[in-house]
Amino acid sequence: MYGLIGEASPYAVRVNEDACIRCGKCNRACPMNVEVMDAKNGRVTSLECINCNECVNACPVQGAIHTGFTKKARIHPIVATLLALLLFLAPIGIAAATGNMQLLPNKYVGVSWGTPAEAEGGGNGGGGEGEEAEASEGEEESYDAINGYAPSDLRGSLTLEQAASMLNLPLDEVYAKLGLPADYPSGATLKDAAADMGLGLSDFKHQLFE
Template identity: 75%
Template sequence: MSATLQTASGRRSKRLALVSRIIRWVTLGSFLAFVLSATALHTLGYVGPSIHAICPYGGLESMLSLIAVGTFLKRIVIGTFVLFGTTVVLALVLRRSFCGQICAFGGLQEFFGKLGAKLFKKRLVMPKKLDAVLRYLKYVVLAVTVAMAWITGELWITPYDPFNALGHLADFNALTTSYLIGFIVLIITLLGSLVYDRFFCKYLCPAGAMYGLIGQASPYTVRIEESACIHCGKCSRVCPMNIDVMNAKNGRVTSPECINCNECVTACPVQGAIHTGFSKKARIHPLVATLLALTLFLAPIGIAAATGNMQLLPNKYEGLTWGTLAEGAENGGEGGEGREAEEGFVEEEEEEDYTAINGYAPSDLRGSYTLSQTADLLGMSMDELYSRLGLPGDYPSSTTLRDAAADMGLGLSDFKHQLFD
């Protein structure tokens, strides 16, 4: 090949690498925007997915609960299982590409990392021995959450989950009560990301730990061609997971820490020195890898949405009568698909009669309202409210209707109906 052709090929490869990076960042930003907007609309009283419905990790917990105690976890819906199955397949094919190419929370951390790089000249350098020990924490979190789902049949991690807190930013009362610890972890994670890339991903994320373990079965990996490598170290410096890519054993990055973001590949100044693929010969360009990851993720979701097994977009429910399936979807399981969907089936519901109290109907009471707020709105004493709801007298009045319903083992719609019986 002539020097001219080599130069042209190199320029084309760099352009494709740039396109790959742009698509990755646009994808991360788009999924983050979807999560923030959809969960905010859900919290504010629209039909749509809650944070529980769009977190694939809940699918694992609910599956274990079904095996252990014979019931699905509350707040987990069919769409969650679609997400879980999709991400597992993605991990088997392209390792942790979900983490590096799609995950909204991971993207948020990287956005804060980029902001921190602009604000601060130096990044935090974690001592290698301490870093190695801390990275095992996420496996401990994985083991604990799996065990608790098996034992209790509940979403045990919810109050401590920063991603869950992110999904409740529109409900400050819930953030400062039910999800306070998760909110604190969220703040620490984002502040930490300003000086240290993907803080939560490295040390605490149980989903990342799970995908890392599953991904070990995939032949897909990052490979370094020693003969072409100039040992500039740029690949190692740009890695958001702080992997020493340049010195990877046997020229292959097999660490479960790798999130397959392709930042190392696109940053390499030498064409062909570093690449991804299923073997040394079966190379995949970063752009193709990104598009393949998106296809493997979005195709099953699109099919599920088309067949009515996953609600993606929020729809305003004002004007619907209480007891309709649409309003029940918002109120029944905090997952955007309803309590019926939690149980794996959907049936038509008959419209139920009720007598308004103080001008309020059941559909006027949002799941984010606290018990004390609800009592004020309905003009009831706390004793009367607790009596109608079957709550003990010492139950915290700052609890939201949604969480109280979950504690009582009821869907939100049924729980609110008790006030109007």
């Protein structure tokens, strides 16, 4: 991507063919093995060029190689490096400042969490399931995670179908583990299903991991 941007940009490494002594030091200094010395029309257009200015610094003849927009409009290598860093870091900084940057995928995307009142023992400020998670933390160790999830990851507002998808289990296997009849609606929440089976939500969820 950086190479494509460099290809389209008027800013580039330029070689003054009249001043070049053909020593080859620029070619040897290039970390991307670009043939700088043989740049067509005196402009390095290779997609591998990252404008690191190593070739400019290695050139023994002042003015033979420079960076800039034209043969006359030259930019000091240090300034060019700072501009490159600015262009690279500015989008990251803007994304971070606006809250649009996410470095890791969110495994909960697409999952409906419901409202705090829907948590087990609702009506107490939504702390039901949070307290349940803390209370059962010690119990979690006796269960093997399924698809990277533990019982506490399954919210009561999840439907049976959503829970099966999260755990990457066939729906009929989920029904079998939970003791649900085959005609039980897959759109029912775990909380409602647990109530129908006469179990607490925590015990109901843990059946999936037995």
